[in-house]
Amino acid sequence: xxxxxxxxxxxxxxxxxxxxxxxxxxxxxxxxxxxxxxxxxxxxxxxxxxxxxxxxxxxxxxxxxxxxxxxxxxxxxxxxxxxxxxxxxxxxxx
Amino acid sequence: xxxxxxxxxxxxxxxxxxxxxxxxxxxxxxxxxxxxxxxxxxxxxxxxxxxxxxxxxxxxxxxxxxxxxxxxxxxxxxxxxxxxxxxxxxxxxxxxxxxxxxxxxxxxxxxxxxxxxxxxxxxxxxxxxxxxxxxxxxxxxxxxxxxxxxxxxxxxxxxxxxxxxxxxxxxxxxxxxxxxxxxxxxxxx
Ligand SMILES: [Zn+2]
Numbered sequence: 001x002x003x004x005x006x007x008x009x010x011x012x013x014x015x016x017x018x019x020x021x022x023x024x025x026x027x028x029x030x031x032x033x034x035x036x037x038x039x040x041x042x043x044x045x046x047x048x049x050x051x052x053x054x055x056x057x058x059x060x061x062x063x064x065x066x067x068x069x070x071x072x073x074x075x076x077x078x079x080x081x082x083x084x085x086x087x088x089x090x091x092x093x094x
Numbered sequence: 095x096x097x098x099x100x101x102x103x104x105x106x107x108x109x110x111x112x113x114x115x116x117x118x119x120x121x122x123x124x125x126x127x128x129x130x131x132x133x134x135x136x137x138x139x140x141x142x143x144x145x146x147x148x149x150x151x152x153x154x155x156x157x158x159x160x161x162x163x164x165x166x167x168x169x170x171x172x173x174x175x176x177x178x179x180x181x182x183x184x185x186x187x188x189x190x191x192x193x194x195x196x197x198x199x200x201x202x203x204x205x206x207x208x209x210x211x212x213x214x215x216x217x218x219x220x221x222x223x224x225x226x227x228x229x230x231x232x233x234x235x236x237x238x239x240x241x242x243x244x245x246x247x248x249x250x251x252x253x254x255x256x257x258x259x260x261x262x263x264x265x266x267x268x269x270x271x272x273x274x275x276x277x278x279x280x281x282x283x
Pocket of ligand 1: 005006007009056059060062
């Protein structure tokens with residue numbers, strides 16, 4: 001499996017570290033305990049497209065959001081996690 | 095009274111000082127003349143840093159994996175908003191409007207050159223260094239036999255320079271000597 005880092009180009013998966021589901025967002029500090037339990041423990045386990053966080057650890061050290069098909073490992077998109085987070089913030093504000 | 099600081103090679107005490115080949119295909123050396131600093135732009139102040147680097151050194155800060163040199167100074171891209179600044183003289187990078195940390199004693203820089211340099215590096219490094227993919231002025235952050243490296247090409251000899259964390263320098267040196275053995279390596283400290 002190879003991942004196209006938006007900064008470095010196509011690199012072997014040995015340069016990357018997997019972190020986990022990129023679709024969960026941290027609840028507000030005053031949210032109910034059940035919301036935090038969901039955030040920390042509950043994950044979907046899709047057979048198909050999965051948005052996940054990877055770090056280009058042995059490269060530029062950027063965090064990336066990779067959309068990967070869990071059945072074939074085919075990668076649909078790779079985005080800089082920073083851009084995804086900024087888009088999410090501006091969406092929440094508008 | 096503070097003790098005077100003395101520059102000491104990370105390699106000298108740990109590796110054989112000289113391996114010569116009659117007709118070397120690859121030449122390995124340590125760059126001991128470089129001042130190094132890591133430079134990271136402050137959030138939202140990338141343009142201010144680019145202006146400062148342009149006016150101080152006449153260098154256009156690279157935003158892709160490349161190295162831009164002018165005179166004794168060079169800036170090598172080191173990830174988004176990050177660079178490795180190098181100088182062959184005593185240049186003080188700490189006045190730049192950025193997070194600057196001296197790395198002169200934190201990294202070692204090895205130089206690998208000669209017509210079989212690429213072939214030697216290919217035994218340790220997975221990225222494509224063929225001229226169609228990587229040429230003079232290009233830089234990359236990757237690993238060589240699992241050691242984090244920052245490498246760039248300075249000329250078409252070809253000459254590659256590899257910055258490595260100081261404590262890994264001897265291991266990388268031994269890997270390179272081993273890889274170069276069948277290719278006629280001349281390695282000298
Ligand atoms: Zn990268």
